[in-house]
Amino acid sequence: MSKTTEQVRQSLAKRYRAEKRFRAFGIASIAFGLLALLLLFTDIIGKGHTAFFEHYIQMEVTFDADTLGIDDATNQDQLNFANYDGVIRNALRERFPQVQSRGQKRELYSLISTGAGYPLRDMLASHPALLGQTRTLWLLADDDVDQYFKADRQGREDSRLTPEQKAWLTSLDDNGQVKKEFNASFFTSGDSREPELAGIWGAVCGSFFTMLVTLLLSFPIGVAAAIYLEEFAPRNRFTDFIEVNINNLAAVPSIIFGLLGLAIFIGLFGMPRSVPLVGGIVLTLMTLPTIIISSRAAIKAVPPSIREAAMGLGASPMQVVLHHVMPLAMPGMLTGAIIGMAQALGETAPLLMIGMVAFIVDVPAGPVDPATVLPVQIYLWADSPEQSFVALTSAAIMVLLAFLIAMNTLAVFLRKRLERRW
Incomplete structure (x- = not known):
């Protein structure tokens, strides 16, 4: 009788150990799955949270009629085909008068997004009296500039900006002419070839x-x-x-x-x-x-x-x-x-x-x-x-x-x- 009881106890102990191992394997599997999910979410959020913000650069923009190529601010056709990039470039040259060479000017102009002229068109369409006046405006920065400010600016070797561009941006930032805002266009715009203009x-x-x-x-x-x-x-x-x-x-x-x-x-x-x-x-x-x-x-x-x-x-x-x-x-x-x-x-x-x-x-x-x-x-x-x-x-x-x-x-x-x- 005692021998049979001992066999039953050993069998039960073996069964309990197997059950504990099965539970341990189940808990380990769930923990591994949760860890993988956590790593996935961490990677996605870590890379994607910066897209909800974008940088703007402050400029003194003059709505010069000759540069824009318009004489009637109420004419929609003239507003649609006006040279808004020209007035933005004029503002950049006034801010950095030391830039003289063609190559440096090209680098300077690339600091501002190619889509920065659309808000100027909307402003002029809403307020035709702005023609010929100067306003302090915040212009959307280019995606490379945006990436430069979002990441650590110390020792970034993968930045596409030149040393001159970084120096200009540092000067703007030191004077309080750079700010970060919520990227509303990400939720209100369609797709674009330019990252700073693209939306969902x-x-x-x-x-x-x-x-x-x-x-x-x-x-x-x-x-x-x-x-x-x-x-x-x-x-x-x-x-x-x-x-x-x-x-x-x-x-x-x-x-x-x-x-x-x-x-x-x-x-x-x-x-x-x-x-x-x-x-x-x-x-x-x-x-x-x-x-x-x-x-x-x-x-x-x-x-x-x-x-x-x-x-x-x-x-x-x-x-x-x-x-x-x-x-x-x-x-x-x-x-x-x-x-x-x-x-x-x-x-x-x-x-x-x-x-x-x-x-x-x-x-x-x-x-x-x-x-x-x-x-x-x-x-x-x-x-x-x-x-x-x-x-x-x-x-x-x-x-x-x-x-x-x-x-x-x-x-x-x-x-x-x-x-x-x-």
């Missing part, structure tokens, strides 16, 4: 229209398909074949849907490239399996007693579904739809195949206007050679992650808020 608003609008088309198509079609397959479809080989293919489509690589959209919607139907309408249709095909599967699971979770009670009171099969089953299954359907939309929001490969990788400056006004989306915008910026685009890429990733986290949080909230327990 065009990509955000493109993502919005693309997701709108995807939602309007995928949710009703997916829910209708789930209801038919779960409540009305006969159980035969044909429906089994459909169910197997729906499950298989959920695992198909997203680029395959892009090739399908390229061949069918663009090649066969002749729809335009790089528009949210085509992108939304392609993403609808990709998200339909996810919505159908989650909707069917939500319908299955409704107790059969609900259906039996409704039919016992004389309700038709359609009334049972529309008045009783769907309201109870809707939280699960919405959760699946939001998760599918979040997956579609982060997709890049299918949109690259239908041409949404084009360089689009204008902000789209509708689903048929040329546009890009946030993931593709990130891809474009990551491939740009300028150092400033590294920060813009990380900042755009932060915005995209914020959208994805918000959508998944909404899905969890809806599930907790609307679910019913039986």
